[in-house]
Amino acid sequence: MSQTLLEQSLGQLACDIPGATRIFHNFKLDFCCGGHKSLREAALGKDLDPLLIADALETLQDTGETQHDWRTETSEALIAHLLTRYHARHREQLPELIRLARRVEQVHGARSTCPNGLADLLSDMQQELEGHMLKEEQVLFPMLQQGIGPQAAPPIQVLRFEHDQHGEALEQMLALTHHITPPADACNTWRALYRGLLEFKDDLMQHIHLENNVLFINALNPHH
Structure with a gap:
């Protein structure tokens, strides 16, 4: 599962997963201007472990928190x-x-x-x-x-x-x-x-x- 998250863009993840932006803030990942980058690419660019961040995002997905989806x-x-x-x-x-x-x-x-x-x-x-x-x-x-x-x-x-x-x-x-x-x-x-x-x-x-x-x-x- 977290493998698929790695290939998604930060911008998409920020829209898809409530609370994802908090995690990106914590890891100092730029999901706004750098939103087109994949999670893997963005994490490696900052010498971070992409899987660590993907796991944190997965945990969030499981909490079932909701957020307003502006895409709709x-x-x-x-x-x-x-x-x-x-x-x-x-x-x-x-x-x-x-x-x-x-x-x-x-x-x-x-x-x-x-x-x-x-x-x-x-x-x-x-x-x-x-x-x-x-x-x-x-x-x-x-x-x-x-x-x-x-x-x-x-x-x-x-x-x-x-x-x-x-x-x-x-x-x-x-x-x-x-x-x-x-x-x-x-x-x-x-x-x-x-x-x-x-x-x-x-x-x-x-x-x-x-x-x-x-x-x-x-x-x-x-x-x-």
Whole structure:
């Protein structure tokens, strides 16, 4: 059984198995931008044992947990969910995270554990994401709502490329923050910042996953 899981893509597994994304987060596997890779390929790329992860996924399958399967929904319903749950949410998250990061850098900048450069990285991400979300809201989503998914291939290609860039920015964020782990004696502001960063990272990965592995795929293969 776990043999067959090894050949499935991370994106498909994330859709198929409730809770799979938690396991991917634990093993630091990128199921959103790297969602096209097979589990075997992704695990070996990180020097992990693919069977270990497949076993963990199998155990999850047996628990019978359920999750909302967006693949069976209309693109209208998925787009409405993306707009309220992710687009609006990122617009709330980032200004506050940038403010907290600036404070931490001002107060603790001299410490080796301080994530110097984080506020600037987050401001860049805010700008990139805003431009990206506007393209989706003004170009792609209206095309899909008019039912012309297959003609959306060119914008989808651009948006996938930008998703990869967001993924690279997340990697930089993780590198700057020791995988979002505050030092033992971190102040409350620092802890609040890192709590917010964890939530933002999980949200952004889930957001990109739903677009890359559900919305875009359904748009380009309307009858699958």
